[in-house]
Amino acid sequence: MNNQITVIVGTQWGDEGKGKITDFFAQQSDYVVRFQGGNNAGHTLVVGDEVYKLHLIPSGVLYPKAVSIIGNGVVVDPKVLLEEISELQKRDIEPNLKVSQRAHVIMPYHIAMDEAISSHQGQLAAGSTKRGIAPVCADKVYRHGIRVGDLLEPKLFKEKLVKSYNFNKDIIEKVFNNSFDNTLENIFSEYLEYGKQLAKYITDTEVELFQAFKQNKKILLEGAQGMSLDPDHGMYPHGTSTNNVAGYASVGTGVGFNCISRVVGITKAYVSRVGNSPFVTELPEAEAKALRDKGNEYGTTTGRPRRVGWIDLVQIRQAVRVSGVTDLAIMKLDILAGFPEIKVCVAYDINGERVEEMPASLTKLRIAKPIYEILPGWSDMNDEQITELVKNGYNALPENMKKYIEFIENKVGVKATIVSIGPKRSQTILR
Ligand code: GDP
Numbered sequence: 001m002n003n004q005i006t007v008i009v010g011t012q013w014g015d016e017g018k019g020k021i022t023d024f025f026a027q028q029s030d031y032v033v034r035f036q037g038g039n040n041a042g043h044t045l046v047v048g049d050e051v052y053k054l055h056l057i058p059s060g061v062l063y064p065k066a067v068s069i070i071g072n073g074v075v076v077d078p079k080v081l082l083e084e085i086s087e088l089q090k091r092d093i094e095p096n097l098k099v100s101q102r103a104h105v106i107m108p109y110h111i112a113m114d115e116a117i118s119s120h121q122g123q124l125a126a127g128s129t130k131r132g133i134a135p136v137c138a139d140k141v142y143r144h145g146i147r148v149g150d151l152l153e154p155k156l157f158k159e160k161l162v163k164s165y166n167f168n169k170d171i172i173e174k175v176f177n178n179s180f181d182n183t184l185e186n187i188f189s190e191y192l193e194y195g196k197q198l199a200k201y202i203t204d205t206e207v208e209l210f211q212a213f214k215q216n217k218k219i220l221l222e223g224a225q226g227m228s229l230d231p232d233h234g235m236y237p238h239g240t241s242t243n244n245v246a247g248y249a250s251v252g253t254g255v256g257f258n259c260i261s262r263v264v265g266i267t268k269a270y271v272s273r274v275g276n277s278p279f280v281t282e283l284p285e286a287e288a289k290a291l292r293d294k295g296n297e298y299g300t301t302t303g304r305p306r307r308v309g310w311i312d313l314v315q316i317r318q319a320v321r322v323s324g325v326t327d328l329a330i331m332k333l334d335i336l337a338g339f340p341e342i343k344v345c346v347a348y349d350i351n352g353e354r355v356e357e358m359p360a361s362l363t364k365l366r367i368a369k370p371i372y373e374i375l376p377g378w379s380d381m382n383d384e385q386i387t388e389l390v391k392n393g394y395n396a397l398p399e400n401m402k403k404y405i406e407f408i409e410n411k412v413g414v415k416a417t418i419v420s421i422g423p424k425r426s427q428t429i430l431r
Pocket residue numbers: 010014015016017018019020042043044045046225300331332333334335420421422423424
């Protein structure tokens with residue numbers, strides 16, 4: 001099959017290591033496109049000794065050949081975007097960036113609203129990063145949202161802002177009894193200024209991508225977060241507000257879905273989770289710390305310690321099904337090295353019943369217990385040993401690591417064509 005358009009999605013709760021694989025594919029891509037999420041996501045890229053943390057700009061920005069696109073499905077905080085551009089410029093990278101005029105803009109009242117809604121929702125809140133993502137998505141659906149292109153048209157921007165501002169201010173103040181003091185005039189002039197600064201990047205990215213496709217260019221559609229955070233297929237309501245399954249790559253970029261040929265599902269060798277929700281394979285705190293510290297499981301954006309646990313194949317199987325995953329990339333296998341045995345959750349026990357497919361019911365998820373199969377571990381590896389392993393390819397990997405990979409493949413029905421055993425670009429094996 002022609003792999004002209006590839007989608008990368010997370011198969012767990014995000015933080016699987018999508019950044020590394022996106023970066024890996026970006027080397028061969030003409031376009032790297034974000035299709036959902038906002039600056040609630042974060043990728044860490046390691047290039048040589050340099051570490052780059054990107055929240056909005058696609059990972060392809062580190063390659064001069066690739067055009068980076070922020071698609072219409074992304075929600076954009078222009079202030080954060082300008083800061084990210086300026087950070088890259090300080091490091092001598094001039095982003096080859098285009099931003100869809102159809103992407104929605106996060107406004108200051110969305111951030112204030114996020115704060116109010118998160119307190120209101122309490123235990124049922126998603127564990128929001130409070131960057132205004134849910135409120136901007138709500139305004140999009142209410143149909144009084146502000147789009148990036150509006151920032152370039154002062155008259156229209158003002159007309160829409162009056163509606164959006166008043167609606168949000170009233171709810172923040174009259175429903176939630178919080179205060180919101182930023183004036184409409186102040187926001188109007190601040191955001192017009194952002195529009196001016198971003199003008200050279202704003203364009204009709206959907207048409208550009210279509211033309212690129214016609215010209216046989218290679219396009220990478222880069223997802224953020226992971227399947228269990230998807231508002232339709234994840235553990236609703238403990239998720240995010242923009243869909244992140246592969247089908248949304250078409251919606252969030254304007255690329256026809258039948259043009260997409262390859263879907264790479266990024267799967268961490270264990271699981272981590274930020275925020276509330278049932279987490280069937282979660283390790284108790286006494287056991288979690290070692291894995292969390294070894295895997296450096298602290299949020300890229302927030303620094304929050306992540307909950308960690310064993311891999312959950314009920315979750316991966318669902319991700320493979322709903323995203324049509326064609327290839328798995330199994331990440332961070334080096335982090336599991338040194339554990340004498342490794343548990344793999346193959347099904348859930350819910351009230352004594354064996355359940356193989358992800359339940360929709362939150363009640364069932366709350367009481368689900370993992371059914372584990374236990375596999376033997378492999379020894380710790382230093383950097384030199386990893387380099388040697390990569391040189392010698394898949395067959396040279398420790399037998400028990402291969403057994404682990406092949407066990408996952410058999411249980412979810414997709415081949416792991418990419419195996420990652422370290423954070424560096426070079427620490428990757430292709431099969
Ligand atoms: P993303 O949101 O899915 O892109 O994930 P993050 O970038 O937040 O987290 C992935 C982290 O794991 C980053 O710090 C990567 O450098 C690191 N990483 C990726 N792959 C590997 C791997 O195979 N081994 C190790 N040790 N670290 C990895």
